[in-house]
Amino acid sequence: MKLVLGRDDLAAAAESAIRETGTEPERLAVSPVHKASRGFVNESNADLCEVAIVTVLQAVAHGRPVLLLPLTTLGRHQHQTLVTLGKLSAQDVAGHSVGVRSWSQTTGVWMRGFLTEQYGVDLRKADWTTYEGSHVDGAEDPSWVRRAPTGAKLQADFLEGRLDFGIMGNELPADDRIRTAVRHARETAEQWSREQGFIPVNHVVGVSEAAAANHSAAVLAAYDAMRSVLDTKAEPGQVPLHPVGFGALRGAFTKAAAYALEQGVIPSPVDYDELVERSSAALGVPPARLGG
Incomplete structure (x- = not known):
């Protein structure tokens, strides 16, 4: 049974448990872990794989044989990921250029959702540039989003002033000129999570x-x-950083699915209860067995 998990502690626990059932696990070394998503979704070359929450939504919307195992391997606040070199703020995104690695990148989906929901930004009035496609074959960017020329790099375009804003998580370069476009980003993110009851989820486990x-x-x-x-x-007492179980993940999945549909990331709605039912039926257990 082939596994791709970015966290060593989770991988060790999973491998030991799988071995006790009489199945031999094989952990595939893929770094960064998101690079395993394309093969998992399109070619089923792994059995259990850490994937982005938006990748799960896209995979289901495009009919791929992917199920949700309700475990959060990476959760984090996202308001700090919209950055700029100038004096612009989140409210100024309309009418300016914004770069993001991929239109389906989960960090971008969350941040664009905040822009529309909290700052009243019309996403279609910004000049969006992406640098790579989706992990899911057949998923396309909206017509109002352009792809950067071959060989262009998000970080270089941003640092050299060809973009007014960038949405970047782990790929954010080190440069003292960079600042977040959301004022008091940490406090804003924490308040958003308290109100919603969850922290934005980035990575979960697919099977x-x-x-x-x-x-x-x-x-x-x-x-x-x-x-x-x-x-x-x-x-x-804290809003869970790594929610586990179908019940605990409902808020994050429902919100992410709504944002993804609004942004043209998925072509049709993805119903969370259907995800729960598909996983439970395939594993031959009631939803309660997986925290439903």
């Missing part, structure tokens, strides 16, 4: 339909083991 059918005991054992690791790291 192929074939693995769910052929190795259900191993998949469920891996889920239990990873859940145990994540539960020990939870801070009482």
